[in-house]
Amino acid sequence: MTSVIHGATGAQGAPVLAALIARGHTPVALSRGGAPIPGARSLAVDASSAEQLTAAYRGADAVFVHLPLGAEDTRLELAHAVIAALTSARPGRVVISTSGAIVDAPGTALQVAPESALATLIAGATASGIPTAVVAPRLFLENLLLPHVQAGVREAGALRYPVRPDFAVSWASHRDVAEVIVALLGDPSVTGVLGVGAVPPVTGPELADAFAAALGRAVVFEPVTPEEFGRQIAPLLGEGPAAGVAGLYSALSVEPDFTFDPATGAEARLGVAPSDLVSWLRAVTAVTPAPDEAGDGAARG
Structure with a gap:
């Protein structure tokens, strides 16, 4: 299985990368600098470039994406680049982490706005027709x-x-979230939002x-x-x-x-417990x- 991991040297991407390598995979590690990572194929990528992302995604079985902290207009630019690359390259699967933002509590003050970068990314990935799962940790x-x-x-x-x-x-710990992401990368039959924690x-x-x-x-x-x-x-x-x-x-x-409805959680839907x-x-x-x-x-x- 070839999985492309965004932010591979960061707090969320690095545990995912490590878990894949431990399972014998050779993931593609995306980062701005493309620093070598043992057991992975490292690529330096401008995440705002749909062309570079398309090249990275092409032929991949799965892609893991999360948006970095930063200005919302920058995050929107990144979201649109990812959507364009997914639509063009057609990887087999996409998994998105909310990074703690709330997308599964409509009608509450915590729910992200539909025009936000995260909601835009999820809607665009889902509309592409690629099997899409969203990992939703709280704190x-x-x-x-x-x-x-x-x-x-x-x-x-x-x-x-x-x-x-x-x-x-x-x-939930970053390691908990990574275990859920790895399970989802290999199982495109599970889609929608999964709570983790x-x-x-x-x-x-x-x-x-x-x-x-x-x-x-x-x-x-x-x-x-x-x-x-x-x-x-x-x-x-x-x-x-x-x-x-x-x-x-x-x-x-x-x-x-x-918290979240346990019936929609990763333990209930995947058997992956925190x-x-x-x-x-x-x-x-x-x-x-x-x-x-x-x-x-x-x-x-």
């Missing part, structure tokens, strides 16, 4: 690894995040309990305001993207939860259970 667990979030956990035993304590979220969803205090189990010491949940969270991430993302993140959490503050939260935390934070679990009475993380 990424990797957000909990941001430096200021980790500092609160490790230095103060407090998981500080901008959601209500009772607000339940279907959290924890079922049942997880509240802030339950997240803190998972951190406590992974670190072997007490961790409590402390909500912060979206505005404060935005200020904390501005040095990492820039003022504009940080304001967008703060806006998302402000919008979520009036919602009852942030990772165990405590095991994931232990792996990504490179921590071991506290020594007192082994009987020496001291705690470390």
